[in-house]
Structure formats: C-alpha cells, structure tokens
Amino acid sequence: MEDINLVKVQRGKRVESCHQINAAVVNSEGDLLYQVGNIQEKVYARSSMKPFQAIPIVETGAVDYYHLSDADLSLCTASHNGESMHTNRVLSILEKIGLDDSYLGCGTHIPRWQDTYKSLILQGEEVTPLYNNCSGKHAGMLATAQFMGEATDNYYELDHPVQQRILKVISEMCSYPIDEIEMGIDGCGVPVHALPLDRIAYGYAKMANPKSLNEERRIAVERITKAMTAAPEMVGGTNRFCTDFMLAGKGRFIGKAGAEGVYCIGDKETGLGIAIKVADGNGRAVYPAAMEVLIQLGLLSDDQIVRLKDYHHPKLYNARKEEIGELIPSFHLKKALAF
Numbered sequence: 001m002e003d004i005n006l007v008k009v010q011r012g013k014r015v016e017s018c019h020q021i022n023a024a025v026v027n028s029e030g031d032l033l034y035q036v037g038n039i040q041e042k043v044y045a046r047s048s049m050k051p052f053q054a055i056p057i058v059e060t061g062a063v064d065y066y067h068l069s070d071a072d073l074s075l076c077t078a079s080h081n082g083e084s085m086h087t088n089r090v091l092s093i094l095e096k097i098g099l100d101d102s103y104l105g106c107g108t109h110i111p112r113w114q115d116t117y118k119s120l121i122l123q124g125e126e127v128t129p130l131y132n133n134c135s136g137k138h139a140g141m142l143a144t145a146q147f148m149g150e151a152t153d154n155y156y157e158l159d160h161p162v163q164q165r166i167l168k169v170i171s172e173m174c175s176y177p178i179d180e181i182e183m184g185i186d187g188c189g190v191p192v193h194a195l196p197l198d199r200i201a202y203g204y205a206k207m208a209n210p211k212s213l214n215e216e217r218r219i220a221v222e223r224i225t226k227a228m229t230a231a232p233e234m235v236g237g238t239n240r241f242c243t244d245f246m247l248a249g250k251g252r253f254i255g256k257a258g259a260e261g262v263y264c265i266g267d268k269e270t271g272l273g274i275a276i277k278v279a280d281g282n283g284r285a286v287y288p289a290a291m292e293v294l295i296q297l298g299l300l301s302d303d304q305i306v307r308l309k310d311y312h313h314p315k316l317y318n319a320r321k322e323e324i325g326e327l328i329p330s331f332h333l334k335k336a337l338a339f
Contacts, residue, residue: 004331005037007278007285011316011325019261019285021331023293026201028209028271030175033334034297035198040184042194043277046258046263050077050137051207051224052173056165057140058220062147066096068115071123073227074234076140079257081237082111082131089234091129093139097146105128106138106188113237134188141190156190160181163191170195172217174203176226187259197275200264205273207254208266225266228254241287241311248304255290257281261291267299285327287311292329 009017022037032039054076057063063073072093080086094100110130111117120127129135138155141162145155157163170180176199186192206213210221217251228235232246235256240261245255261278263286274293278285291312294300305312316325 003232006330007288008328008330009316010328016325019280020029021276021285021289021329022197022279023058023274023276023289024201025293025297025333026196026198026205026273028205028212028273030202030205032198032201032270032336034335036293036331037279037332038274039197042196042264043200044184044186044192044194044258044260045200045262045264045275046192046260047079047134047137048200048256048258048262048264048275049170050079051228051254051256052170052203053077053137053166054140054224055169055173055217055220056162057144058223059216060095060144060147060165062143063223065147066143068093068094068096068143070227071231071234072096073140073224074231075136076143077224077228077256078136079133079237079242080136080234080259081113081240082116082133083113083237084116085233086136086237087116087130090135090139093136093143097139097143099142099146099152100111101128101130103142103152104132104135104138105154106132106134106190108132113294132188134186134190138188138190156188159241167191167193170203173206174199177207197277200204201273201275203273204254204264204266205271206273208268208273209271225254225268228256233292244292244308244311248307254301257283257286263287265290265294270299272297272299284314285305288314288327288329289331292331293333296333 005021007019008015024039025034077089106129145152182194184192198248210218229251232243236242260281263276265274313328315323318324
C-alpha cells in the first residue's frame with residue numbers, strides 16, 4: 001500500500017485500516033510553510049476553537065471583574081474529563097458570576113472520567129450539564145453575558161451578542177471573512193465554525209505570536225495562552241494529550257483537540273500554527289498525526305518525544321489487555337510552493 005498521508009492501523013503484520021491526514025503549518029505572517037493533503041476544504045474545528053472563543057471573556061473585562069484565575073480561564077478553553085477538579089471549578093466560576101449550574105446550556109453526557117461516573121452511580125446522583133466536557137466554555141460564555149448585562153437563557157444562540165463577538169474574533173484571528181465562515185451547531189449546542197485548515201492554522205500562529213495584533217487583542221491572547229500553559233490540567237485532565245503535551249512543552253506550546261479528528265497547535269518559540277484534520281473523523285489517529293508533524297518539524301526534544309511516545313505510536317490491546325497492534329503515522333510534510 002502506498003503511504004500517502006496516512007495513519008495506519010496495524011494488527012499483527014497486516015495493515016488493517018488507514019486514516020487519511022490533512023495538515024497545514026503556517027507562520028505568524030500568514031505564510032503557508034508545509035502541508036499534507038487537502039488544506040483548502042472547510043472543516044469544522046469544533047473544540048479546537050475554544051481558545052478563540054475565550055478571547056471575549058478577557059476583552060469585555062469579565063475576567064477581571066469576576067476575578068477569574070488562570071485556572072478558571074484555562075477551563076474556559078477545555079474539553080475536560082469531568083474530574084472533580086474540573087466540575088468544582090465550573091461551580092466556582094458560576095458562583096463568582098452569581099449563577100448556578102442550571103444556567104448551563106450544554107446538555108448532558110456521561111463524564112469521560114470513569115471514576116466520576118462510577119461515583120455518581122454509587123451515590124445515586126444524576127449526570128447533569130456540569131459534567132459535560134464543554135461546561136467550562138459555557139461558564140465562560142455565561143460570565144461574558146452576565147457582565148455585559150445580556151440575556152443568560154439563550155447565550156448559545158447564533159444571534160446572541162456572545163456568539164456574535166466570538167464569530168467576529170474568529171474571523172479576525174484567522175483572517176477569513178465572516179460571511180464565508182460556514183456555521184453549524186456543535187455537540188454542546190453552541191455555533192461551530194467551518195474554515196479552511198490553513199486559516200485555522202494561521203489563527204493558532206497568531207495565538208502563539210500575537211505581536212501583529214492590536215494591544216487589546218494581544219493582551220487577551222497572551223493571558224489565554226499563559227492560562228492554558230499554567231494550568232494544562234484544566235484543558236483536558238488525567239491521561240489526556242492536551243494536558244500531557246503542554247506539560248511536556250513547559251510553556252512553549254498550546255494545544256487543543258477538537259471532535260471528529262481535529263488537533264491544533266501553537267508554538268510560542270517559532271510562531272508556527274498547526275492545524276490537523278483526520279479525514280474520516282476518527283480521533284484515534286489525531287494524536288499520532290500531531291506527534292509526527294511536531295517531530296518532522298523538529299519542534300520536540302528527544303526527551304519530549306520519549307515522554308509523549310505513547311501518543312506517537314499508541315498500542316492496540318484486546319479485551320485481555322494483550323498488545324495486538326499499533327497506530328503508525330506514515331506521511332511526509334511537503335513544503336509549500338513559495339518555500
């Protein structure tokens with residue numbers, strides 16, 4: 001099988017399945033440097049947009065008015081596990097803004113962290129929106145609405161000022177016209193934005209190196225990226241790539257996963273932005289792809305590669321916990337024509 005933009009799924013000696021990878025690497029001047037696959041087709045970046053969605057929390061003044069900490073702001077960018085450290089902090093944010101978890105409009109799903117779910121079952125408690133992986137983002141949106149004196153019962157609707165501010169921020173950060181951003185509804189009920197992969201990468205490049213932004217936007221971006229790297233456990237949680245990657249990066253990288261096989265990275269040292277999309281949406285391929293891109297770009301030290309090796313070539317196990325295969329990234333970044 002020809003190795004074209006793939007993460008292979010190998011069982012024994014045979015490649016059982018393949019996931020096609022699309023990726024864009026852009027610098028903070030907006031130049032496309034490297035690519036893999038189709039980077040022009042619009043994709044929903046899903047939760048990878050959360051760092052952008054947090055910008056209005058800072059720019060409106062809500063973050064200072066409510067004395068939100070770095071960990072609070074980090075949680076506003078999260079797709080968290082639903083561990084107690086996450087749910088307790090969501091409740092703390094809501095208390096600071098004078099609301100409770102009944103205002104969360106994100107809906108419910110089983111918490112990702114199984115110990116939390118087992119505890120709820122044993123205690124006879126219901127799964128509430130508090131345990132939704134997006135409850136931190138929703139708490140941040142509510143903080144903005146509350147601070148601005150706006151309605152809090154429909155903050156998740158596209159025509160609400162909260163969502164219109166976010167749409168404008170995404171357009172500006174990704175340098176892409178508002179009227180060309182395609183809209184959908186995310187799993188947690190808020191608008192989700194579709195843009196070309198290279199524009200999303202450019203947005204992350206500006207998150208990593210915000211020097212070209214106006215002072216207000218630069219300060220907001222720097223606060224958010226500092227918060228994410230200062231409290232990476234809030235962005236994901238235990239045994240999560242976002243958290244482990246940012247911990248290994250020691251403040252250099254921001255990274256955020258999105259559903260349906262999306263991952264985005266900003267490198268503060270080089271100002272590079274990276275956006276990755278697994279074409280078939282299977283999330284198991286996205287971390288091997290992200291690791292492979294980082295390694296090919298020479299952005300990780302040998303120690304960091306070793307520390308994150310289980311994400312690069314994750315092993316596959318059967319029901320008896322026996323190793324029966326692995327995922328293997330098999331693609332090469334191609335230089336953009338201008339470079």
